Amino acid sequence: MNLKFNKMNAKIKSILLILTIGLLLGFTSKTDDTGNLTISFNHFFKGQKIDFTSEFVNSHDEKIKFSTLNYFISNIKLTKKDGTSYSIPQDSSYFLVKESEIQSKQLHLKNIPKGEYSGITFTVGVDSVRNTMDIARRTGALDVGGTAKGMYWIWNSGYIFFKMEGTSPSAPDQQKNKFAYHVGGFGGYNTKTINSIRTKEFETNGLMVSRDKNPVVAINVDLAGMFDAHTPIKIAERSTVMWGDISTKIADNYISCFKFFNLSYK
Amino acid sequence: MYLIFFLMIAFVVASAFVIDDDQPVKIVVPSNFPAPVYNLEKNKITQKGVELGRQLFYDGLLSIDGSTSCGSCHQQVSAFVQQDHDFSHGVENRIGRRNALPLANLIFSKSFFWDGGVFNLDLTPVNAIENEVEMGENLDHVLKKLNASLLYKARFKATYGVDSITTNLFLKSISQFLATMVSANSRYDKYVRKEGEVLNADELEGLNIFKDKCSTCHSSDLFTDGSFRNNGSTADFRFDKGRHEITLADADIGKFKVPSLRNVEFTGPYMHDGSLQSLEEVLEHYNSGMKASASLDPVFKKRDKPGISLDGNEKRKLVAFLKTLTDQEFLTNKKLSEF
Numbered sequence: 001m002n003l004k005f006n007k008m009n010a011k012i013k014s015i016l017l018i019l020t021i022g023l024l025l026g027f028t029s030k031t032d033d034t035g036n037l038t039i040s041f042n043h044f045f046k047g048q049k050i051d052f053t054s055e056f057v058n059s060h061d062e063k064i065k066f067s068t069l070n071y072f073i074s075n076i077k078l079t080k081k082d083g084t085s086y087s088i089p090q091d092s093s094y095f096l097v098k099e100s101e102i103q104s105k106q107l108h109l110k111n112i113p114k115g116e117y118s119g120i121t122f123t124v125g126v127d128s129v130r131n132t133m134d135i136a137r138r139t140g141a142l143d144v145g146g147t148a149k150g151m152y153w154i155w156n157s158g159y160i161f162f163k164m165e166g167t168s169p170s171a172p173d174q175q176k177n178k179f180a181y182h183v184g185g186f187g188g189y190n191t192k193t194i195n196s197i198r199t200k201e202f203e204t205n206g207l208m209v210s211r212d213k214n215p216v217v218a219i220n221v222d223l224a225g226m227f228d229a230h231t232p233i234k235i236a237e238r239s240t241v242m243w244g245d246i247s248t249k250i251a252d253n254y255i256s257c258f259k260f261f262n263l264s265y266k
Numbered sequence: 267m268y269l270i271f272f273l274m275i276a277f278v279v280a281s282a283f284v285i286d287d288d289q290p291v292k293i294v295v296p297s298n299f300p301a302p303v304y305n306l307e308k309n310k311i312t313q314k315g316v317e318l319g320r321q322l323f324y325d326g327l328l329s330i331d332g333s334t335s336c337g338s339c340h341q342q343v344s345a346f347v348q349q350d351h352d353f354s355h356g357v358e359n360r361i362g363r364r365n366a367l368p369l370a371n372l373i374f375s376k377s378f379f380w381d382g383g384v385f386n387l388d389l390t391p392v393n394a395i396e397n398e399v400e401m402g403e404n405l406d407h408v409l410k411k412l413n414a415s416l417l418y419k420a421r422f423k424a425t426y427g428v429d430s431i432t433t434n435l436f437l438k439s440i441s442q443f444l445a446t447m448v449s450a451n452s453r454y455d456k457y458v459r460k461e462g463e464v465l466n467a468d469e470l471e472g473l474n475i476f477k478d479k480c481s482t483c484h485s486s487d488l489f490t491d492g493s494f495r496n497n498g499s500t501a502d503f504r505f506d507k508g509r510h511e512i513t514l515a516d517a518d519i520g521k522f523k524v525p526s527l528r529n530v531e532f533t534g535p536y537m538h539d540g541s542l543q544s545l546e547e548v549l550e551h552y553n554s555g556m557k558a559s560a561s562l563d564p565v566f567k568k569r570d571k572p573g574i575s576l577d578g579n580e581k582r583k584l585v586a587f588l589k590t591l592t593d594q595e596f597l598t599n600k601k602l603s604e605f
Contacts, residue, residue: 132385134305134308134388135386135388135389135433135434135438136308138433138434139434143432143433144389145405145406145408145432145436146406146433149404149405152392154389154392154393154396155379155381155393155397156383156384157383157384157385157386157389190376190382191382191512191513193512194514244514245514
């Protein structure tokens with residue numbers, strides 16, 4: 001009895017604490033000191049908007065139709081001219097962008113301290129900490145039984161950072177002309193493995209965050225570069241990539257496809 | 267006034283927790299075992315949680331067509347491998363490419379599967395569920411089925427006080443059951459822990475030969491050092507490159523996880539490909555049947571023909587010793603069985 005009472009006491013205390021913190025946070029976020037920011041991703045292939053019905057041609061003269069285009073964006077950080085920076089809190093800094101879901105291409109970031117930011121940094125992929133964290137904390141975009149469906153390697157624990165699939169006459173007939181590029185690898189847990197985590201930084205001069213401004217940073221991703229930016233990737237030679245040394249080269253290719261387009265306010 | 271209201275809410279929330287507080291289950295670490303690797307702090311084991319995990323483990327609902335449960339391939343009578351199968355059989359009789367691994371003492375393991383591709387016990391069930399040749403399902407669909415089941419909704423509510431079944435709680439429940447699969451009461455254990463068990467002369471000599479010739483890899487009372495090695499069971503790695511498939515390192519082609527030898531009397535056929543049928547065949551393999559390849563372990567290269575010399579007597583004594591690792595309590599424990 002006594003034991004149970006003590007236990008309850010401890011629980012009340014901790015709950016009180018949590019509620020108080022929550023309340024405090026609730027108050028502060030209502031003040032004028034923060035604002036919102038949207039990052040918007042638009043997908044192109046040689047300047048033409050990507051959709052799942054049109055045919056595209058890469059620089060190796062290979063015809064392509066896409067059926068899947070997904071990637072993770074994480075660890076978003078905003079930097080200021082004076083060298084200081086603001087990192088979006090870990091628990092709200094993971095996003096799965098999918099060509100098939102319009103809303104997923106707009107990342108809404110909330111409660112950002114007001115001010116002028118001169119740069120944005122983010123990772124395409126999922127850092128090793130989240131790749132190895134207790135499943136209780138892998139919620140939202142990282143829920144392997146929810147949003148992250150199909151974006152997790154079950155046999156080789158880790159998230160698939162970037163997934164591009166489709167058909168091309170250059171892919172083998174016996175594969176029904178399908179190609180698939182699944183890129184991941186966070187560097188390994190007990191043993192070193194491939195690392196495909198790539199980070200991108202943009203200048204965003206004049207980006208103002210405040211309560212009454214809603215800035216939108218548009219980023220254009222022209223995926224033609226996935227096939228040729230640094231290392232030529234020919235569907236005829238390599239139609240399926242799941243886990244291999246080439247994965248890191250593909251990551252180098254696609255990271256260079258992310259380009260700052262413009263800054264607007266809505 | 268505000269504060270009183272606040273305290274009232276806190277009290278209601280807190281008492282809900284206390285009522286749901288289920289009997290905690292203490293996982294006793296056997297005195298001859300190392301400390302667990304699995305973080306039991308992050309998954310508080312309770313009676314109800316284990317019971318729920320057991321029900322999930324034996325439920326075909328986890329597979330695409332309802333036909334296959336974890337227990338179909340991991341059967342208690344054979345120390346949780348699939349009896350008499352070299353490659354495991356899953357849904358629609360599809361055949362996997364590897365021999366099932368016995369399930370025991372998993373919370374002491376650093377990595378899982380023959381290639382060590384998974385390093386967190388909580389994520390091992392997803393591997394089976396989503397593997398096309400095992401259960402052929404999708405985790406999100408399994409969660410939908412569970413959330414549509416009145417029975418499971420009630421059980422999760424009673425266990426965790428929740429209204430919806432999440433990835434986390436589903437996987438943690440299975441882990442709770444897996445965590446209770448501790449095999450540490452074989453005759454050998456009772457002998458080393460000085461609990462009044464005696465081994466006969468053959469068994470004792472077998473133990474000494476084992477310490478001399480086998481324990482570099484099958485080390486500690488877990489009977490594995492958790493490393494990846496090539497013991498020459500095959501030299502054909504076209505369809506299964508083992509550890510290399512994870513690390514992509516050439517030196518790892520053909521290396522597989524050193525398996526524990528607990529209950530080894532019942533876990534045959536043996537090796538990742540199920541290529542050896544009996545313990546006698548295994549020992550003859552170490553003596554004369556080894557297939558050499560680049561990554562073959564240096565331990566076996568100490569004589570001209572690769573292997574470890576074992577004469578007839580030594581083999582007989584080794585088998586006698588290996589059988590002392592049989593844990594009858596574990597194999598018949600009602601708490602681990604389907605019914």
